[in-house]
Amino acid sequence: MLELIDVKKTFNPGTINAKKALQGVNLHLNPGDFVTIIGGNGAGKSTVMNAIAGVWPIDSGIIRIDGKEVMSLPEYKRAKYLGRVFQDPMMGTAATMEIQENLAIAARRGKHRTLRWGISSAEKKKFREQLAILNLGLEDRLTAKVGLLSGGQRQALTLLMATLNEPKLLLLDEHTAALDPKTAKKVLELTDSIIQEKKLTAMMVTHNMKDAIAHGNRLIMMHEGKIIFDVSGEEKKALTVEALLAKFSQSSGQEFASDRALLS
């Protein structure tokens, strides 16, 4: 479903600020894979996500989504294949627009936007049903501005928007990191159930090792722009936080640099 072959990216090349953010990333995801991604701050986790999404062009390498090379497609064209949820709850929704307007925009991802009316009554009914599944009481607030929602509600809505049109690949970049623990847990459960129900292929960056172990069928660890550890199946199920930390220092020759990962 996703293929990354020797993907490289250097930011600010040729300057003193040059940063080799991706140093040859290789990854192959099968349909239905749910991969969790961990790694220290600055390991390149978000950069991989952005490379796939086409936020900027990569320097070299191949990116295939569903067998199609997408390197030359701009971000808005790749959006056809991708659902994305970001760390910042503000980033995924339009605060000054209504809940139903946000959903209507998302319902047209990958489709031609015409001069037909922007939202149909059949859609409104559908949105109400879908929002009810979130169990946040949003189904009665279709015309409320998204800016009135809490961070958790906005992330849940972004998640719904990302999966409204089934994406070939769902990209979740620390999408619960800005939420309080209780809300984070709820959004994570929601994520799990949506991925399972729609049988989505997904990548989820998290700084929480327990979450990384508990969710998905595969786990990869990144360090300095490379994938240094990749487990799946039974081996992943048997992982412990201690084992992961040991693996990290063994593969990287360093202590795991994120306090957050240890604390949570």
Add this chain to the structure above:
Amino acid sequence: MLGDYFNSLPAAVAQGIMWGIMAIGVYITYKILDIADLTVDGSICTGGAVCAVLITNGQPMWLALVAATVAGMLAGLLTGVFHTFMGIPAILSGILTQLILWSVNLKIMGGANLSVPAARYNLLIARLDLNRSIIILEIFALVLIAVLYWFFGTEFGASIRATGANLNMSSAQGINTSLTKIIGLVLSNGIVALSGALVCQYNGSATITMGQGAIVTGLAAVIIGEALFGWLCRNNFALKLIVVVIGGIIYWVVYNTVIFMGLDSNLLRMTAALLIAVFLAAPHLKNKYFSNAAIAEKKALKEQQKAAKKESKKAGKNSGKEVA
């Protein structure tokens, strides 16, 4: 004396609607797209110039108005291309187009002004027939608002609104934000040029300076309308646009009143600009100094500083002991 004042009111209303139509154009860029577009100072004159040339050449009124609108759209297209494809910041893009239009407008008019006296040509609106002019202007404004209400409710229109509301979200949802920005600028400047065509008929001439400071007038209309009647609109887009036009009328009525009271009209632009500065700054200042969060933050900071002082005093004593 007071009679004179009241006699001048219909003129203020007519001007208010004309500039209110222009302010709708400003609303599209400033409020919907979140772009401060300075093209308008030039495109309003472009609209006036094209209209004046066609009328003086004996072309029909409808053609003059359509051509003026299209000319403004091209100006918006140029700004849009500067901004999106060439990556020039929006403000600078608008200023560049404005400079280009200065030359273009002079070329179109063949000089610094071109008169279209109502006595000689069959104009749509004229200073001497205010009642008729006001009715016609009202129709223009209402039809325009109806069309925009429809357009921004469509799938494509909604994607323009989304672009202004959240660029990141829009790209992630597959919106070509370069295209939506360009179309927004095209639409906006088309409307601005149309208002220029109306203004030139009202004034009986197009002049190269007719658009100078137009952006200030437009922003003033948007801001005045929103400040006074924003609460009435709830979420209704058509009402919001009507309020913009009302803002334009109020601006001109106030302008008239101020002049009537004998104030120096040279100071008007400055006063308007300062007023706009205050209105624009208000939300920022409120957030920064008067919101609950800001007040709590200040309190916390003070307490922190107090605690830190205590700590350092203690530490000072302790280290003193150690040394001893």
